[in-house]
Amino acid sequence: MDIRVLRGADVRELLPMAECVELMHRTMIAVAEGRVVLPLRSVMVMPGDLGMLGNMPGYLAEPECFGVKLVSLIPRNKPPLYSSHLGLVLLFEAEHGCPVALLDAAEITAIRTAAASGLATRLLSNPQAGDLAVLGAGEQARSHLTAMLAVRTLHRVRIWSRDSAKAAEFARVEGARHHISIETAPTAREAVADADIICTVTKARDPILLGEWLAPGAHLNVVGSSIASTAEIDTPAVVKSRFFVDYKESTRNEGGEYLRALTSGAIFAEHILGEIGEVANGSLVGRRSPSDITLYKSLGIAPQDLASAHYVLQKARAAGIGQVIDF
Numbered sequence: 001m002d003i004r005v006l007r008g009a010d011v012r013e014l015l016p017m018a019e020c021v022e023l024m025h026r027t028m029i030a031v032a033e034g035r036v037v038l039p040l041r042s043v044m045v046m047p048g049d050l051g052m053l054g055n056m057p058g059y060l061a062e063p064e065c066f067g068v069k070l071v072s073l074i075p076r077n078k079p080p081l082y083s084s085h086l087g088l089v090l091l092f093e094a095e096h097g098c099p100v101a102l103l104d105a106a107e108i109t110a111i112r113t114a115a116a117s118g119l120a121t122r123l124l125s126n127p128q129a130g131d132l133a134v135l136g137a138g139e140q141a142r143s144h145l146t147a148m149l150a151v152r153t154l155h156r157v158r159i160w161s162r163d164s165a166k167a168a169e170f171a172r173v174e175g176a177r178h179h180i181s182i183e184t185a186p187t188a189r190e191a192v193a194d195a196d197i198i199c200t201v202t203k204a205r206d207p208i209l210l211g212e213w214l215a216p217g218a219h220l221n222v223v224g225s226s227i228a229s230t231a232e233i234d235t236p237a238v239v240k241s242r243f244f245v246d247y248k249e250s251t252r253n254e255g256g257e258y259l260r261a262l263t264s265g266a267i268f269a270e271h272i273l274g275e276i277g278e279v280a281n282g283s284l285v286g287r288r289s290p291s292d293i294t295l296y297k298s299l300g301i302a303p304q305d306l307a308s309a310h311y312v313l314q315k316a317r318a319a320g321i322g323q324v325i326d327f
């Protein structure tokens with residue numbers, strides 16, 4: 001039996017952002033139409049502040065495969081030396097259940113999360129939206145900038161980070177990478193003033209973005225909070241948004257911003273208008289008017305990882321990339 005091992009650099013080479021956005025388009029439609037098996041992820045919390053081990057299994061009907069992503073989340077790790085999500089995606093073929101690939105999970109997570117936000121931005125933001133604000137300056141901030149550039153023509157990019165030196169470094173390095181000018185904003189409020197696309201990609205436990213700061217017509221990708229107890233945006237921001245999600249079931253369990261708004265009585269459960277795959281397949285209307293504020297709540301789901309792993313594996317086999325281990 002052969003298993004192909006693919007490093008982060010292989011994943012980066014074989015999964016360009018624009019291709020991953022198209023892959024997420026197909027994948028999120030499959031999720032919305034029930035052509036996946038998607039149990040809620042389980043998280044093992046280790047003692048003290050050691051961190052967590054996340055276990056994300058799933059099955060895809062097309063292309064048929066199944067597998068699991070296993071990632072550690074270790075708070076004391078300092079990026080960029082250690083990614084926020086370290087681990088592996090193990091992919092199985094469906095006919096005999098043989099494991100066929102083992103891939104770096106950090107790179108897949110960085111790319112597929114931003115690609116899914118790219119899809120949401122393409123579906124929900126105003127077509128001429130070109131003023132981007134990114135809150136946070138880590139790995140997801142980098143990949144989200146790439147994704148936003150892939151789906152919209154940006155004429156202004158602002159970055160805010162709680163550490164202004166990190167924002168400045170981000171602006172310098174990523175500006176050079178993409179041949180664009182990136183402004184640093186001294187506060188989150190100044191970063192989002194009149195922005196029409198906003199990505200929140202921080203590890204903040206409590207809101208860094210307030211609803212009263214949002215301009216009419218803005219689209220938000222709310223990505224950083226992945227557990228029920230944390231929230232990057234406040235309840236008024238949730239209330240005034242047309243609220244779409246990657247997967248309803250996980251939002252009801254882990255969507256911190258949604259749960260805070262629900263328990264405060266500011267919204268009802270119906271505030272979740274639907275999944276982004278339902279907007280992608282045309283069964284739901286996303287934006288109704290240029291002044292709507294739209295929101296995509298991302299928690300991240302296994303089909304995004306498995307579809308990416310399968311896609312990368314096909315390309316790796318064709319190009320002879322990766323290390324093949326016979327076991």
Ligand code: NDP
Pocket residue numbers: 079083084085109110113136137138139140141161162163166201202203204205208223224225226298299300301
């Ligand atoms: P990084 O560690 O690379 O970056 C985290 C960023 O958040 C840094 O800019 C950091 O600033 C900032 N930050 C940390 N604490 C706070 C705070 N209290 N207030 C404001 N900013 C803060 O992580 P990633 O970019 O990889 O991930 C960002 C978030 O996205 C994480 O919470 C992660 O769990 C989540 N995530 C969600 C996914 C999804 O599918 N929805 C997938 C992957 C990640 P500083 O450098 O100063 O610490």
